[in-house]
Amino acid sequence: MSVSDTDPVVRIEGLTKTFARGNVTALQDIDLELMPGEFVSLIGPSGCGKSTLLRVIGDLVEPTAGSVTVNGKPAKRARADRDYGIVFQDSVLFDWRTVAKNIGLPLEMLGWDRDKRKQRIDEMLDLVELRGFEEHHPWQLSGGMQQRVSIARALAFEPALLLMDEPFGALDEMTRERLNLELLSIWQQLGSTVVFVTHSISEAVFLSTRVVVMSPRPGRIAGIVPIDLPYPRGVETREETRFFELVTQVRELLRSRGEHLLPEEELGLLEAPE
């Protein structure tokens, strides 16, 4: 790669996004740099622009002002080069494709041959534990299973930059924690950079190198909490004192900025230790 280790993978400068329809300022004056191999979580109350920020990075939404560079090139160019994989908030599967074919879609787009695709799809099916469902259609799966298909699809081509919008939101606690661990190990294996949107404070702290806390209307960065827990992280990480300190730190940042939008009970629920 031509990108050196000290150049950011994503550089966002003075980013503002106003939706003409409804005249909503979804994002205002966002400055953010993501270094190679970072795992950055975006957290903030509903409607504060997390999904929009992800879409702007992925060049799916045009910024109103400011610039986004990915791997040193404009976001548009990065998209053309297929530099990133994306997991949307809803699973966005294709009803006419089987589970296996849904997972293989980006591989087809990249022109992989059938055997290579099949092999990768099988690996992905194992990863998200959907073996035996490869010939099912999405509407024959539960919501959580659908979301796992969409995660498998994004991971299938091992993108250097992964944009994930609440990928585990629809999953049960056990699956969620297992996939958290899987995601961490994939991330470390591939050395990819991850931008991860979540509503769960504990999930954000557990996974990330940094947690970006956003505040609503207009969406701004309220603060950034570096997470200094050592990797590899495991089940015991969630029991460390430092983990709870960091959870509290993020929660306080959230509370100070967005308390009127995220009720206290909800916050309590989100970070409930098991």
Next chain:
Amino acid sequence: MSGLIVTPSVGRRAARRAGDWVPAAVVFVLAIVVWEGAISAFHIQQFLLPRPSDIVSTFWTNRHTLWPAGWTTFKEALGGFAFGSLGGVLVATVVGRFRVVGNALMPIAIAANAVPIIAFAPIANAWFNPLSSTSKMAIAGVLCFLPVMVNTMRGLQSADPRQIELMRSYAASELEIWRRVRVPTALPYLFTALKVASVLAMIGAIVAEYFGGAFNALGVLIRSDAQILDFQTAWAGILVASLLGLALYGAVVLAERLVVRWTPATREA
């Protein structure tokens, strides 16, 4: 290996599908029985309504004129169906590429779709040789064209924007988005229209023949038999028309089953 697993379930599915038909078959047979019985019971004149058994036996004695006549009409309907539907799909495809044109044309197409095209049948005979099958094919074709075009256009436009966004994240070209998102989304819409069109095509061909056509055509036969008060033969002609109409419709349903395997209609409970 997987065949072992699939075969019994297919068998079971076929059995269940056959089971689905039982109520309809019972109602059908009952209706025929009631029809037959009512005519005897109320002494209904045969020119008002012949017995089903008489219709069938008349059909059998006249099968050598009725079947060729039916075939003539069926070919007209089929030709109109093919050309009209193909035209509808082509126009919708071209127009669908340009949203602006599509938006401008949609209301006009919907309005045109509400026009009773069949009213043009006598005029179409003046445009073409009244004895040829071209005029009938033309009416059937125009009847098929509009619903197919409107529905295909709607289908191509109703692609899920999130799916398009996903494809864009893969830097997919417009052609790829069209092929992998828009066309599969439009297929169920298309087949709904084709089912309607298959019925319209038969109606178009027969009604056009009422206004004149080759001597051995179903519509001409039904009309002339009715005029000489040979109602039983007219009814036998209607029977042939119904069977052919059902055959065309059934063929479209079959094609839909083969192509569109993922819509709720074909989903298993």
